[in-house]
Amino acid sequence: xxxxxxxxxxxxxxxxxxxxxxxxxxxxxxxxxxxxxxxxxxxxxxxxxxxxxxxxxxxxxxxxxxxxxxxxxxxxxxxxxxxxxxxxxxxxxxxxxxxxxxxxxxxxxxxxxxxxxxxxxxxxxxxxxxxxxxxxxxxxxxxxxxxxxxxxxxxxxxxxxxxxxxxxxxxxxxxxxxxxxxxxxxxxxxxxxxxxxxxxxxxxxxxxxxxxxxxxxxxxxxxxxxxxxxxxxxxxxxxxxxxxxxxx
Numbered sequence: 001x002x003x004x005x006x007x008x009x010x011x012x013x014x015x016x017x018x019x020x021x022x023x024x025x026x027x028x029x030x031x032x033x034x035x036x037x038x039x040x041x042x043x044x045x046x047x048x049x050x051x052x053x054x055x056x057x058x059x060x061x062x063x064x065x066x067x068x069x070x071x072x073x074x075x076x077x078x079x080x081x082x083x084x085x086x087x088x089x090x091x092x093x094x095x096x097x098x099x100x101x102x103x104x105x106x107x108x109x110x111x112x113x114x115x116x117x118x119x120x121x122x123x124x125x126x127x128x129x130x131x132x133x134x135x136x137x138x139x140x141x142x143x144x145x146x147x148x149x150x151x152x153x154x155x156x157x158x159x160x161x162x163x164x165x166x167x168x169x170x171x172x173x174x175x176x177x178x179x180x181x182x183x184x185x186x187x188x189x190x191x192x193x194x195x196x197x198x199x200x201x202x203x204x205x206x207x208x209x210x211x212x213x214x215x216x217x218x219x220x221x222x223x224x225x226x227x228x229x230x231x232x233x234x235x236x237x238x239x240x241x242x243x244x245x246x247x248x
Contacts, residue, residue, distance in 0.1 A: 002048035004040045007033030014040045017083025018172045021163035045168030056175035062091040082106040105195040107204040111181030120177040124170040141229040153233045186215030194220045194246035198227035
């Protein structure tokens, strides 16, 4: 697993979501690298990292991530995750090998119920059947009218979903469908959690962030009106500022 690094200082790990290119974190990296050691994980099948052998297993991938962090002498860090990257961040924080001092969730999830698991399985089948995410991405991931209001940012959204093949994405969706539900374990988290979510998010609805904050002992919920799933493109400046504030 390849981990790209920028800057020096306390470690901050950035974890991307399904099919998401690490370039989507670019505004955040620019804001952090002057005072932090920023680590951007290229998860299996993305960038310079080899695909994970089937069946995809989020717990085993998390163990590989821990191995890579420890090999870089990262024994504690702050974590920012987007979408499914939040689930990975929670796995890391619930472990014992790397201490997580603060966690920021951008449109995240800790677990889902059976109908959503079935939907993830269905998405995997569609992707293997030739479904292309590009044509539906803006409708699914951004607020209505976003492309017309911010064409350059809309192009960034489309570029950000080119991080992996549809086969890799299908494997990840199947892995999410099988992944352990972390909601019953959220009370074990010692770190503070800031959950920021777009009010119009259809990919990871507000209710999922609400459940995450309810489950932890130190949680803050931030709902961004007028935005959907791609907060670093739709609400860039305010979201970067909120992350910096949450990390301290």
